[in-house]
Amino acid sequence: MDTKGADTTGSEGARVTVRPMRAGGENGYDIVVNSQWATAGDYIEALNQAVLELPLDRGRDRGLRSCRGCDLCCRERLPITSVDVRILMDATGERDLYRFLGRYAQVVVNGRTVDITMARDAEGCAFLDPRMRQCREYDSRPLACQTFICCPLTRRAESLRDILINTGEDELVRWWLSEADGERRPVIHEGSLAGLSGMDVPATPYSGREGYHQVLLKEVCPAELWNELRAERPGERDRRKAGSRRRGR
Numbered sequence: 001m002d003t004k005g006a007d008t009t010g011s012e013g014a015r016v017t018v019r020p021m022r023a024g025g026e027n028g029y030d031i032v033v034n035s036q037w038a039t040a041g042d043y044i045e046a047l048n049q050a051v052l053e054l055p056l057d058r059g060r061d062r063g064l065r066s067c068r069g070c071d072l073c074c075r076e077r078l079p080i081t082s083v084d085v086r087i088l089m090d091a092t093g094e095r096d097l098y099r100f101l102g103r104y105a106q107v108v109v110n111g112r113t114v115d116i117t118m119a120r121d122a123e124g125c126a127f128l129d130p131r132m133r134q135c136r137e138y139d140s141r142p143l144a145c146q147t148f149i150c151c152p153l154t155r156r157a158e159s160l161r162d163i164l165i166n167t168g169e170d171e172l173v174r175w176w177l178s179e180a181d182g183e184r185r186p187v188i189h190e191g192s193l194a195g196l197s198g199m200d201v202p203a204t205p206y207s208g209r210e211g212y213h214q215v216l217l218k219e220v221c222p223a224e225l226w227n228e229l230r231a232e233r234p235g236e237r238d239r240r241k242a243g244s245r246r247r248g249r
């Protein structure tokens with residue numbers, strides 16, 4: 001991995017910067033968090049800017065420099081967060097959580113595990129226009145869609161993405177459970193409520209947040225990851241493992 005002398009995306013004083021790096025002969029990226037006030041929204045904006053400005057090598061479709069014209073990811077499992085759902089409910093005009101999930105999501109309950117993802121059929125995600133191979137809600141697309149780039153990335157960059165998605169998924173399950181009352185049962189596509197009685201999902205750093213600019217990275221990241229992201233250069237574990245991380249989402 002080589003990050004020396006790299007240009008970065010993000011204006012001077014940006015709270016998150018994306019740095020190009022080379023691993024295994026390919027162009028990928030690293031993430032540095034410059035401010036204790038950096039938010040998930042800053043991270044998403046920095047990555048979207050990087051897609052426009054950096055020469056990232058697309059490993060899943062080597063002819064492409066961007067996602068335009070490719071819908072491979074839109075045909076796979078797509079986890080969603082509480083904030084994704086709030087944004088998409090605004091975009092679609094759907095005001096009721098269970099009606100939104102019933103129409104656009106897939107809720108699978110297995111014992112005490114709840115998995116809420118975007119609904120998809122043989123043609124892909126519920127928001128994919130299969131003829132145009134484009135997202136119908138592109139400006140409101142979920143965190144997982146905005147932050148997956150099929151190129152090499154450092155371990156700390158991958159860990160940040162994972163923790164943001166996982167924490168937001170937990171908050172969505174909390175919301176999903178909290179909407180149920182004596183008369184209303186949570187929408188479920190597969191599985192049953194049987195194993196969930198008395199389940200209490202603790203509050204998360206996403207609780208009460210309606211947009212990604214309200215989600216502080218410092219509150220979501222464990223201390224070790226936070227310290228790694230604040231460092232000027234990737235840590236020792238990244239130097240040992242660079243180049244091995246390019247995967248489906």
Ligand code: SF4
Pocket residue numbers: 058059060061064066067068070071072073074148149150
């Ligand atoms: S990130 Fe996904 S949609 Fe974008 S080019 Fe790669 S495989 Fe295609």
Ligand code: SF4
Pocket residue numbers: 073074075078118125126127128129134135136137138141142145
């Ligand atoms: S929400 Fe849009 S970008 Fe994300 S998987 Fe669905 S169609 Fe693709």
